[in-house]
Amino acid sequence: MRVAFVSMKTSHYRDTKGARRLERLARQMADAGHDVTVYCARWWDGDERRFEPDDISYRAVTAEPNAAAFAARLPVRIARNGADVVHARPTPPESVPAAKLGGALARAPLLVDWFGDEALPGGRRTEWAARAPDRIVTPSEMVRTNAREQGADGDATTVIPESIDVDLIRETEPAETVDVAFAHPLDESANVESLMLGLAELRERDWSATIIGDGPYREDYERQARDLRIDDRVTFAGACDREERVSLYRGAHVFVQTAYREQFATELLWALACGCVGIVEYQARSSAHELIEQRERSFRVTSTQGMAEAIVDAGTYERRTFDEAFAEFDHDAVRGEYEDLYARLIDERGLF
Incomplete structure (x- = not known):
């Protein structure tokens, strides 16, 4: 053709x-x-x-x-x-x-x-x-x-x-286990503060988080982690290439999506295919919630308290490193x- x-x-x-x-x-x-x-x-x-x-x-x-x-x-x-x-x-x-x-x-x-x-x-x-x-x-x-x-x-x-590369997911070794992963350029639309505030609600619990991405707001988010006294459990991994991201997603239990603007939540898709439980904060200018509609291993939230509760409730789902249901996006x-x-x-x- x-x-x-x-x-x-x-x-x-x-x-x-x-x-x-x-x-x-x-x-x-x-x-x-x-x-x-x-x-x-x-x-x-x-x-x-x-x-x-x-x-x-x-x-x-x-x-x-x-x-x-x-x-x-x-x-x-x-x-x-x-x-x-x-x-x-x-x-x-x-x-x-x-x-x-x-x-x-x-x-x-x-x-x-x-x-x-x-x-x-x-x-x-x-x-x-x-x-x-x-x-x-x-x-x-x-x-x-x-x-x-x-x-x-x-x-x-x-x-x-x-679309995503399903073979790459299957062939990539999972990174060290982490409870929560987040990925987005650290710009004005990332809205990492929603995740940070949710994690701060869980200070008394044992958890770890990895923030993937770089950008002009990185220092602000690192400062916020220190101010909230959770910086010892939050790792800022930087931009990371695709293979590194897949490895991190396969090692994570939960992926949190909070960005204000997403025509399509590509990183969320990769993470879900890597077996992550999806937590999406609803945003009027983001389509991310469309990816988790009708999917059991997921949560849709609208508040800091809801974020914290969803992170806790996600613990009821087993850890996975691949979800066959997302092979249709190959x-x-x-x-x-x-x-x-x-x-x-x-x-x-x-x-x-």
Whole structure:
């Protein structure tokens, strides 16, 4: 299958979760044998219009990110090279109608991956981006609702979650056991204080906690741990790579999710698959609670007291290092959801 991905600014320009999601999928599709082309602004050295590492063909629509020029040139580039399906990001919004036209010229449907972290301007331009695609994919129901609020047709939206490497989990040795794990960049949205206050309620109990992540608020959180007199039982592990995180999650009993903003709670997903009991503090701008709905080994809380009680109650569940129920989120399984959606869209396009 020929898949044309459209992302004016790749992660080489602006490293966002949405950009990484699209590029990860492009690599997975190429690894699965599909013919993958990424249309973008040039990010590599030199003047070549094409760059082809790792079985992916990157094609420079413009030399630098320029929304108007990118949108003007994109349709012809897609039509000239051909595609069976066009898969775009909604930023800049002008690129979506352009991708739609390119797809029409190539007789290919348009799918837009709307992650929710795009800096969209709102207004008519964003409405065009929401209404033009044959299908919009979001990582969660929360983002799906946001896309509909921007003008997307509810019947043309689909949720496909983020994915994880189940084989990596199985093959990674668990780290030393710890009672509670937390992971998020230590920024203004991390909300580690909710966990800290919950743990402080349990000073008289025996517990240990690991905070994974780094960022501008790390010193503040370390100071808070000292002020609450729990710093001797809280370890700040730093950013950690994926293998280190998986090892820590497999050694932990509970994973606590408190962040104010999460289009998709990826670290929570990894931790749940590693056998952790999930504790999610409900936040209006976070979709994390969606991952634990209808799952027994989990708690949803709304207060410091509720956090403390959930940590205690989680002790009634056995420790695990893997949860087979989350194998459905494996990279191959989620890639298969995209492939099935591509096939349905192509079949629908063939009816006209």
